[in-house]
Amino acid sequence: MTGRGWMGFAELFLAHGYAVLVPDSRAHGASGGNFPTYGQKEAVDVHQWFDWLVSHEHPHCTLGMGESMGGAILLQSVKTTPFCAVVAESPFSSFREVAFVRAGQIFHAGSWIGRFALRPAVELAFLYGRATRGVDLANASPEQAVVGTRVPILLIHGLADDNIPVRQSEAIRAHNPADISLWEVPAAGHCGAINVAPTEFSRRVLDWFVSHEEGNHVKVS
Numbered sequence: 543m544t545g546r547g548w549m550g551f552a553e554l555f556l557a558h559g560y561a562v563l564v565p566d567s568r569a570h571g572a573s574g575g576n577f578p579t580y581g582q583k584e585a586v587d588v589h590q591w592f593d594w595l596v597s598h599e600h601p602h603c604t605l606g607m608g609e610s611m612g613g614a615i616l617l618q619s620v621k622t623t624p625f626c627a628v629v630a631e632s633p634f635s636s637f638r639e640v641a642f643v644r645a646g647q648i649f650h651a652g653s654w655i656g657r658f659a660l661r662p663a664v665e666l667a668f669l670y671g672r673a674t675r676g677v678d679l680a681n682a683s684p685e686q687a688v689v690g691t692r693v694p695i696l697l698i699h700g701l702a703d704d705n706i707p708v709r710q711s712e713a714i715r716a717h718n719p720a721d722i723s724l725w726e727v728p729a730a731g732h733c734g735a736i737n738v739a740p741t742e743f744s745r746r747v748l749d750w751f752v753s754h755e756e757g758n759h760v761k762v763s
Contacts, residue, residue: 558748585623605628635711636682704732
């Protein structure tokens with residue numbers, strides 16, 4: 543995820559009195575790193591951004607928001623990063639599950655193709671990643687990361703999302719229904735809730751943050 547794509551959201555939050563940090567994820571934009579790890583290392587980066595904000599801005603409350611892979615990365619950080627609240631739109635539930643989806647999309651079919659017929663190829667790709675990059679992408683799992691967290695999480699997912707299906711957010715919520723809310727948006731595609739329902743999107747996100755924040759306003763995306 544790159545910070546440039548977040549300028550519209552930055553304007554929304556700035557207009558409501560928030561200070562905003564919009565960094566590039568590793569291996570994206572101006573950030574370093576040779577390859578993304580889909581949350582394995584990026585969750586540590588989020589924690590370091592959080593620590594930087596605390597040391598430089600001294601906020602009483604830090605909030606987080608991310609979309610797609612950015613949302614999945616953010617969710618993987620919540621066990622170690624004490625956000626007051628976070629919002630994640632269109633995240634994947636685990637890299638394994640989204641790999642099954644991607645394999646099925648190659649053949650214009652459902653994730654069952656990847657889960658069953660192409661599973662050996664998917665597993666071989668995971669082994670290759672471990673051997674060549676030293677990263678076990680099977681551990682990139684937002685649905686496992688949210689288990690036991692007390693950080694309030696708002697998930698947003700379009701019912702017309704054919705990139706990362708809504709059932710991925712439903713799986714995340716099922717792992718911690720007490721602290722996770724899910725807004726499923728009719729007719730919205732991937733990260734498209736703000737286009738389908740701009741007023742409600744802004745209201746829900748801002749109300750979520752206001753209801754959980756204390757003191758200063760700082761957002762990490």
